[in-house]
Amino acid sequence: MAAPALARCMARTGVLPLGQAWGRAPRLPPSPLPAQRRAFSNNKVLVELDESAGVATMKFKSPPVNSLSLDFLTEFCISLEKLENDRACRGVILTSAVPKIFSSGLDITEMCGKSTEHYAEFWRAVQEMWLRLYSSNMVTVAAVNGSSPAGGCLIALTCDYRIMAENPKFSIGLNEAQLGIVAPFWFKDTFVNVVGHRVAESSLQLGSLHSAPEAHRIGLVDELVPEEKLKDRATAVMQQWLALPDHARQLTKTMMRKAVLDRLVAHREEDVQNFISFISKESIQKSLRMYMEMLKKKKS
Numbered sequence: 436m437a438a439p440a441l442a443r444c445m446a447r448t449g450v451l452p453l454g455q456a457w458g459r460a461p462r463l464p465p466s467p468l469p470a471q472r473r474a475f476s477n478n479k480v481l482v483e484l485d486e487s488a489g490v491a492t493m494k495f496k497s498p499p500v501n502s503l504s505l506d507f508l509t510e511f512c513i514s515l516e517k518l519e520n521d522r523a524c525r526g527v528i529l530t531s532a533v534p535k536i537f538s539s540g541l542d543i544t545e546m547c548g549k550s551t552e553h554y555a556e557f558w559r560a561v562q563e564m565w566l567r568l569y570s571s572n573m574v575t576v577a578a579v580n581g582s583s584p585a586g587g588c589l590i591a592l593t594c595d596y597r598i599m600a601e602n603p604k605f606s607i608g609l610n611e612a613q614l615g616i617v618a619p620f621w622f623k624d625t626f627v628n629v630v631g632h633r634v635a636e637s638s639l640q641l642g643s644l645h646s647a648p649e650a651h652r653i654g655l656v657d658e659l660v661p662e663e664k665l666k667d668r669a670t671a672v673m674q675q676w677l678a679l680p681d682h683a684r685q686l687t688k689t690m691m692r693k694a695v696l697d698r699l700v701a702h703r704e705e706d707v708q709n710f711i712s713f714i715s716k717e718s719i720q721k722s723l724r725m726y727m728e729m730l731k732k733k734k735s
């Protein structure tokens with residue numbers, strides 16, 4: 436099925452028609468076949484699977500800034516679902532193929548001047564991405580090799596472990612307040628689970644974008660490495676996590692994340708309606724338009 440058709444199906448049903456995000460059987464270790472590498476790709480995400488290690492790398496490739504458009508989100512979910520159902524894959528490293536940018540967050544053009552139906556479709560796709568990634572049975576490591584505001588930061592926060600490249604130009608955080616918008620409760624819950632309530636409260640209210648050292652200091656990222664070592668370090672961390680039996684790790688992950696996941700699952704449609712009413716306000720539309728203009732002016 437093509438991405439737009441899948442997106443429509445997600446909009447109707449609220450889920451990808453590929454399988455279930457919930458109640459999956461625990462993963463089994465990969466079979467002892469000869470070492471093999473596989474790659475598959477769509478327009479937005481490149482996936483390389485090292486079957487001998489049981490590890491895939493998902494590289495975002497949606498220039499200029501890997502914004503999370505409806506197409507991106509749909510293709511991201513398809514790629515993740517493929518890996519989730521592949522017994523040869525036990526872990527996934529998320530990173531970017533676009534220099535200097537991990538992801539610029541939700542595509543603002545998807546939230547400006549569109550119909551109510553479009554907002555509903557887009558928001559369900561954002562929810563789906565988070566539900567699938569946060570509940571993934573695989574070990575998920577974010578190798579943050581560029582700036583990562585708002586939705587980009589959410590992707591990193593949703594992983595099990597975050598490693599960021601030490602580059603003074605890169606920043607990360609949930610900066611929604613700076614755009615005049617509010618991070619939804621499940622963005623906030625994910626953030627609180629990583630950095631704790633006090634840090635999350637001030638960072639969210641100020642819409643802070645943290646430099647890499649600051650992000651490390653507040654626990655937003657687990658470690659910093661020189662850019663050229665990021666890939667190797669992500670691979671090493673993955674090996675460490677995969678040394679444990681899958682079932683024990685998976686059950687522990689579920690135990691830690693269930694309450695937050697259940698909260699969105701229980702209020703999914705209400706959350707879509709809240710998004711639509713919020714984003715449709717003329718004052719919010721004006722803030723978003725001004726923000727986009729500011730981004731463009733910054734260039735000239």
Ligand SMILES: CCCCCCCCCCC/C=C/C(=O)SCCNC(=O)CCNC(=O)[C@H](O)C(C)(C)COP(=O)(O)OP(=O)(O)OC[C@H]1O[C@@H](n2cnc3c(N)ncnc32)[C@H](O)[C@@H]1OP(=O)(O)O
Nearest residue numbers: 499502539540541542543544582584585586617710713730
């Ligand atoms: C009661 C409560 C109810 C709550 C209900 C919910 C409320 C709504 C919740 C919405 C949550 C939103 C989450 C988000 O993710 S919003 C997006 C936030 N993102 C940002 O603020 C990042 C903006 N971008 C940047 O800061 C920079 O672009 C960046 C540092 C990423 C890269 O800088 P660089 O200089 O390399 O590139 P440019 O700035 O020149 O950008 C290149 C072009 O890309 C366009 N662009 C950038 N970011 C986005 C984006 N997020 N969406 C769409 N387009 C984007 C930029 O305009 C440039 O375009 P042009 O080349 O055409 O000028």
